[in-house]
Amino acid sequence: NAGVTQTPKFQVLKTGQSMTLQCAQDMNHNSMYWYRQDPGMGLRLIYYSASEGTTDKGEVPNGYNVSRLNKREFSLRLESAAPSQTSVYFCASSERNWGRGGSYNEQFFGPGTRLTVL
Amino acid sequence: GQSLEQPSEVTAVEGAIVQINCTYQTSGFYGLSWYQQHDGGAPTFLSYNALDGLEETGRFSSFLSRSDSYGYLLLQELQMKDSASYFCAVTLWASGYSTLTFGKGTMLLVSP
Numbered sequence: 001n002a003g004v005t006q007t008p009k010f011q012v013l014k015t016g017q018s019m020t021l022q023c024a025q026d027m028n029h030n031s032m033y034w035y036r037q038d039p040g041m042g043l044r045l046i047y048y049s050a051s052e053g054t055t056d057k058g059e060v061p062n063g064y065n066v067s068r069l070n071k072r073e074f075s076l077r078l079e080s081a082a083p084s085q086t087s088v089y090f091c092a093s094s095e096r097n098w099g100r101g102g103s104y105n106e107q108f109f110g111p112g113t114r115l116t117v118l
Numbered sequence: 119g120q121s122l123e124q125p126s127e128v129t130a131v132e133g134a135i136v137q138i139n140c141t142y143q144t145s146g147f148y149g150l151s152w153y154q155q156h157d158g159g160a161p162t163f164l165s166y167n168a169l170d171g172l173e174e175t176g177r178f179s180s181f182l183s184r185s186d187s188y189g190y191l192l193l194q195e196l197q198m199k200d201s202a203s204y205f206c207a208v209t210l211w212a213s214g215y216s217t218l219t220f221g222k223g224t225m226l227l228v229s230p
Contacts, residue, residue, distance in 0.1 A: 045217060045218070090160065099166055099173075100168065100173070102168055109161045
């Protein structure tokens with residue numbers, strides 16, 4: 001199993017250009033997520049998809065759109081890139097596990113896409 | 119809103135024990151997770167606490183006190199490979215689905 005894969009690994013854009021970040025998982029997980037990680041800021045949730053056919057905004061959705069293409073794939077689109085969107089983007093999927101205290105979701109992350117917007 | 123506080127950096131030597139603290143202020147708290155991230159890599163899950171007390175997984179243990187809105191990750195018998203960033207994250211539930219809100223991370227530097 002490849003787990004969570006992301007393409008591309010690196011990308012440089014000019015301000016105003018558009019692009020789509022691709023994410024796929026082969027673990028048959030229902031939920032998928034997009035995060036951005038900036039130095040000193042931790043991981044911030046952009047959008048998530050709790051199940052196929054649904055998407056919801058996270059903490060920092062402005063400037064982004066998402067598509068849950070099918071159960072495996074969840075893409076993130078930047079319509080008009082801005083320098084403030086320079087970041088490392090991580091996709092994740094989750095499965096429900098059971099522990100002391102009930103169920104919880106363990107998230108599995110892809111290797112990330114390093115995006116620079118000039 | 120949600121907020122999590124953890125130290126930005128912790129240093130320790132090989133073989134030692136280190137504790138990384140996390141305090142949180144959230145609404146709808148369900149549990150506290152810990153993730154490890156080596157430089158430039160993908161975060162990986164370490165542990166989860168929903169109830170008060172200690173959870174042990176090998177050299178790593180995690181503790182939660184819901185009444186104090188506080189948890190910590192304890193790493194024992196430190197090894198050089200434990201040098202990484204460690205993130206606490208709160209699990210929030212809304213409309214039957216869960217999301218994670220992460221702290222800003224603690225960089226652990228293990229020296230020989």
